[in-house]
Amino acid sequence: MTGGIYSIPEAAWITGISESRIRRWLQGYAYEAGGMKKLAPPVWTGALPPLHGRHAVSFRDLIEMRFVNAFLGLGVNWKIIRDAQQRAREELGLTHPFSTNRFQTDGGQIFFEMIEQAGRTRLVDLDSGQEMLIGLTAPFLNELDLDAEEAVIRWWPLGKGRHVCLDPAVRMGTPCLQPYGVPTEVVAAMAGQQDPIRVAAWFDLPTAAVEAALAWEEGTP
Secondary structure (H helix, E strand, O other): OOOOOEEHHHHHHHHOOOHHHHHHHHHOEEEEEOOEEEEEOOOOOOOOOOEOOEOEEOHHHHHHHHHHHHHHHOOOOHHHHHHHHHHHHHHHOOOOHHHOHHHHHHHHHOOEEEEEEOOEEEEEEHHHOOOOOHHHHHHHHOOEEEOOOOOEEEEOOOOOOOOEEEOOOOHHHOOEEOOOOEEHHHHHHHHOOOOHHHHHHHHOOOHHHHHHHHHHHHOOO
């Protein structure tokens, strides 16, 4: 089950990754290296096929791209990302390997450990006996709820104590305030014009949930 449907602009807003980058990752792209034109394949095959030529992504796609973007931001190069991704797919049977807890555990013989040396971050191949890269994925995994098979089922982008949640089983993955099921967009729109305490009373929500909806929608966590 894929769960959740997000347009490319929605995915860009939720993840903070540009629309152009997301499209390149989904469709592949051309680039020049050594004076030659080359073609980079898609980073992964999206769970949803294009509809009338327009792409959309699933909840699992959203989580996977969040991990890939985090790897790139910490200096992991594309070859390492693609090689680890492919091997995890083959050996662990995972279509979206980075967004599962199994990648942290069973993937230990596949991936890499980040270490600091001489003030610079570098990577060490685990095939040489090093430990896996837990430090990079652990912080984001702490924002996720996993099922019994260690697949991601919910994302708490502001942290698990702050109500904002993306759950593909609730309103097709629209950001909502949990456990209340009220879309953050609706609450924030009203709270932007009214006293948050009054809005909280209207929706029968704690004031902290209304404040979290405002923080999420305004991008000021």
